[in-house]
Amino acid sequence: MDAGSIAFGVIATALVLFMTPGLAFFYGGLVRAKSVISMMMMSFGAIGLVGTLWILYGFNMAAVDSPFAFSGNPFSDLGLAALAAGESANTDLVGVAYGSTFAIITIALISGAIADRAKFGAWMLFAGAFATLGYFPIAAWVWGGGWAYSLGELLGLPSVIDYAGGTAVHINAGAAALALTFVLGKRIGFTKGAHKPHNVPFVILGASILWFGWFGFNVGAEWLNGLENAGLITLNTIGATAAAICAWLLVEKFKDGKPTSVGAASGAVAGLVAITPACANLTPGWALLLGVVAGAVCALAVELKWKLGFDDSLDVVGIHLVGGLIGTLYLGFFATDTGLFLGGGAGQLAVQLIAAVGVMVYAFVVAFAIGFAIEKTIGFRVKNEDELAGIDQTVHGEDAYGYELERQRI
Numbered sequence: 001m002d003a004g005s006i007a008f009g010v011i012a013t014a015l016v017l018f019m020t021p022g023l024a025f026f027y028g029g030l031v032r033a034k035s036v037i038s039m040m041m042m043s044f045g046a047i048g049l050v051g052t053l054w055i056l057y058g059f060n061m062a063a064v065d066s067p068f069a070f071s072g073n074p075f076s077d078l079g080l081a082a083l084a085a086g087e088s089a090n091t092d093l094v095g096v097a098y099g100s101t102f103a104i105i106t107i108a109l110i111s112g113a114i115a116d117r118a119k120f121g122a123w124m125l126f127a128g129a130f131a132t133l134g135y136f137p138i139a140a141w142v143w144g145g146g147w148a149y150s151l152g153e154l155l156g157l158p159s160v161i162d163y164a165g166g167t168a169v170h171i172n173a174g175a176a177a178l179a180l181t182f183v184l185g186k187r188i189g190f191t192k193g194a195h196k197p198h199n200v201p202f203v204i205l206g207a208s209i210l211w212f213g214w215f216g217f218n219v220g221a222e223w224l225n226g227l228e229n230a231g232l233i234t235l236n237t238i239g240a241t242a243a244a245i246c247a248w249l250l251v252e253k254f255k256d257g258k259p260t261s262v263g264a265a266s267g268a269v270a271g272l273v274a275i276t277p278a279c280a281n282l283t284p285g286w287a288l289l290l291g292v293v294a295g296a297v298c299a300l301a302v303e304l305k306w307k308l309g310f311d312d313s314l315d316v317v318g319i320h321l322v323g324g325l326i327g328t329l330y331l332g333f334f335a336t337d338t339g340l341f342l343g344g345g346a347g348q349l350a351v352q353l354i355a356a357v358g359v360m361v362y363a364f365v366v367a368f369a370i371g372f373a374i375e376k377t378i379g380f381r382v383k384n385e386d387e388l389a390g391i392d393q394t395v396h397g398e399d400a401y402g403y404e405l406e407r408q409r410i
Contacts, residue, residue, distance in 0.1 A: 001091045009094040009223040015216025016101035020047055020108050022213055026206025027112050029199040030314050034390020035116045036400040042111035045124050050107050050131045054100040055080060061136035062099065067150035071137040098220060106135050106169045112314035113177035114184050117387050120395050122380040129370045130176060134363055142168040148355040157347035158338045160355045164218045166277025166328040167359045174321020175360045176367035177312060183371035184381045186311035188388060200261055207265035211241060214272050218279045233279045236287035243291030244271025251299035266319060270298035273323035278331050286334045294326050328356045
């Protein structure tokens with residue numbers, strides 16, 4: 001591979017890695033001022049732990065020789081010494097690094113569902129266990145030759161389309177987040193309007209960083225394909241996201257009377273989530289429609305937690321699970337050449353549905369089992385008094401805004 005292509009792979013890797021600090025700002029702005037360090041630390045903790053595990057054995061697990069295998073052998077090249085000594089190591093190791101960033105942000109996304117009430121040590125234990133039993137095998141299933149990757153061939157139907165992570169990242173993280181809401185239960189005082197974002201500029205900044213990094217997420221995978229569809233993917237990443245912002249704001253205006261900046265940021269993320277699996281397989285017009293659908297539906301879906309009674313603190317379920325499902329299933333209708341309405345039959349929709357449901361159910365069960373085991377042993381949730389006091393001080397011994405708090409004491 002030429003030096004320019006390798007350089008593009010490095011840049012794409014840096015962009016996707018930058019998304020996780022962006023997520024930290026997005027989530028950090030949405031929580032209380034007394035929980036912002038805790039929230040951001042869960043993202044940074046994921047970078048440290050999952051990045052390490054990916055190099056040690058996660059990459060080995062993310063590819064299989066048979067569609068019926070659970071995962072690759074984690075000990076086949078422990079620490080990647082053999083890969084690093086290979087003739088194509090320069091290219092291969094960039095690919096490993098790029099893959100690590102997907103694993104990192106998938107785990108970090110889950111943390112938004114348990115804001116304000118989770119122990120950091122318990123979170124880190126969950127992150128390592130779920131990365132090992134959740135993300136690494138699912139990545140093998142979707143991209144590494146596993147059952148989802150091979151589903152179309154096995155059934156005589158079109159192949160499952162998940163270009164950059166509708167199932168492996170967003171449905172996976174959203175289902176795991178939903179499971180943890182049941183494990184940890186509701187925050188104290190869980191009522192609509194009781195927990196407001198403490199720093200809206202952080203939310204806008206975080207969403208902007210996410211959008212910026214998402215070009216590495218979506219376009220980045222094209223570096224191994226000679227950038228054949230880079231233009232289409234780039235435009236669809238802009239178009240679907242822009243349309244989703246407009247749709248979310250319209251729903252907010254009609255529903256609540258006012259379009260909000262938090263709504264605009266959330267709409268952007270919903271559009272990004274939905275276009276992720278579909279960015280290379282939709283024409284720009286259909287990508288715009290996907291953004292409209294995702295923005296509108298996710299704006300309504302985030303209200304489900306109040307009606308159904310699960311405390312998804314920062315709307316991971318309403319945005320990532322629902323948005324991931326929309327983007328994945330939308331391909332069954334509108335994927336170029338294979339979608340039901342664009343020259344194909346129902347086969348594309350069938351394989352998209354099977355893959356989405358399979359990943360969703362597995363991720364939920366595994367996350368619930370791991371979370372439940374942690375809660376019953378070392379405890380996952382902080383004490384009520386620590387939650388009320390604010391977990392930044394009780395868990396990390398720090399204040400995000402120490403000067404302001406000191407001024408208030410005086």
